[in-house]
Amino acid sequence: MKNKRIIYILALAVFLIGTIEYIITGVIEMIAVDLGVSTSEVGLLVTVFALSAAIVAPVLIALTINADRKKLLMTTLGVFIASNGLMFVDLAYETVLWIRIIQGASGGIATVVAMAIATRLVEREKRGNAIGIILMGLSSSLVLGVPVGTFFSEMFGWRVLFVLIGLLSVLPLFIIYKKVPAIKEEEKVTLRMQLSILRNPTILMALAITLFYVGGYSTLFTYITPFLQATSSLSMTEISGVLFLAGICSFVGSRLGGQLADAKGSKFTICLGLLLQGATLLLFALAGVNLLVLILVLMIFMLATWSISPAQQLYLVTLAPRNPDIALSVNTSFIQFGFALGSGLGGLVISRTSVLYLNWLGFAAVSIALLLAILLFKKMSSRTGTPIVTR
Numbered sequence: 001m002k003n004k005r006i007i008y009i010l011a012l013a014v015f016l017i018g019t020i021e022y023i024i025t026g027v028i029e030m031i032a033v034d035l036g037v038s039t040s041e042v043g044l045l046v047t048v049f050a051l052s053a054a055i056v057a058p059v060l061i062a063l064t065i066n067a068d069r070k071k072l073l074m075t076t077l078g079v080f081i082a083s084n085g086l087m088f089v090d091l092a093y094e095t096v097l098w099i100r101i102i103q104g105a106s107g108g109i110a111t112v113v114a115m116a117i118a119t120r121l122v123e124r125e126k127r128g129n130a131i132g133i134i135l136m137g138l139s140s141s142l143v144l145g146v147p148v149g150t151f152f153s154e155m156f157g158w159r160v161l162f163v164l165i166g167l168l169s170v171l172p173l174f175i176i177y178k179k180v181p182a183i184k185e186e187e188k189v190t191l192r193m194q195l196s197i198l199r200n201p202t203i204l205m206a207l208a209i210t211l212f213y214v215g216g217y218s219t220l221f222t223y224i225t226p227f228l229q230a231t232s233s234l235s236m237t238e239i240s241g242v243l244f245l246a247g248i249c250s251f252v253g254s255r256l257g258g259q260l261a262d263a264k265g266s267k268f269t270i271c272l273g274l275l276l277q278g279a280t281l282l283l284f285a286l287a288g289v290n291l292l293v294l295i296l297v298l299m300i301f302m303l304a305t306w307s308i309s310p311a312q313q314l315y316l317v318t319l320a321p322r323n324p325d326i327a328l329s330v331n332t333s334f335i336q337f338g339f340a341l342g343s344g345l346g347g348l349v350i351s352r353t354s355v356l357y358l359n360w361l362g363f364a365a366v367s368i369a370l371l372l373a374i375l376l377f378k379k380m381s382s383r384t385g386t387p388i389v390t391r
Contacts, residue, residue: 008023010115010172014134017080019140020045020103021107022141023145023158024042025046026149034158040347040348043223045097046338048097048100049101050338050340051104052102054333056104062378077169078173079102080103084162113363119317129258131310131314132310135257135258135309135313138254138259139250139253139254145247151237161291202380207334210334213338219345220359222339225243226355234291253273253306254301257306260307270315277366278363341365
């Protein structure tokens, strides 16, 4: 694969962005105590980050579609770094919400542009693998960022983590400046061309799949720490270890998902991942019976969920080959809408019932995603006369 080192640098930047987005899940109780708010209100910090990435990021990407991708990536990374520095200040909960909005917008744009650049720097037949590597950076934030952050928060406090990650983000920013070439659209892209993607019913159904499978994931994982506390007698240090194992599975899932999408096709990979994701959400109902069963189910859940993402991204790119940036941007928006939907509904469930019901809500969302995938792929197969496992 061409430019492999650059792809991994882009993945590093996405890793740091992902750590900032997901770190809330590991220190949610600590932040609640520090800011003097409820757990469900801290969950809103995940929701606003996701909504900002989903709403603001695609608008700005659409407005800058003809700009140099390298300059756009560097600018948004710079804003992201500055916003992390602000988190060190002892601010009110409402102000922290606004900072999370800035982080969501800048981080969302940077993630999409990093994926778009990756698809331009590799061979056509390696695009799924390149996207998988970038998303591997995102899932790596669960392998290292969240559990390590949770562990060190016990010693240094959660605010220090944001500053440290901001400083670490300077490294990929510098390397991108030195190594990534200028990338512009060969043909000028008009607003009509961008909006045409959203008028395509096939693309809209594919985006709905993204919304519901990510929503099903986020419903549970946003509150995974209180869920583990309610279903086991694990300490915070032990929970950090469980999150580390879960992160390894998400890391492996992203890598395998990209490879499987190139080898077997994105449709096959998406359907397999959704089936496993839905099955594990059902099995969470039995997870409290045995700790090992709980951990095993969580591992498979993470592996399945993260294997879907590179295949889904590749599928959207193939549906809109002339505008991969827009396709990736819109799909990433729906990923963030899914995070917002899941974390928001999950917080509502916790505030009114119990954290133990989250897996059922997640299962309902993933079931809808699987049904939509079956209908969409059957429809596409009948049009082309190709079996469902083809790309």
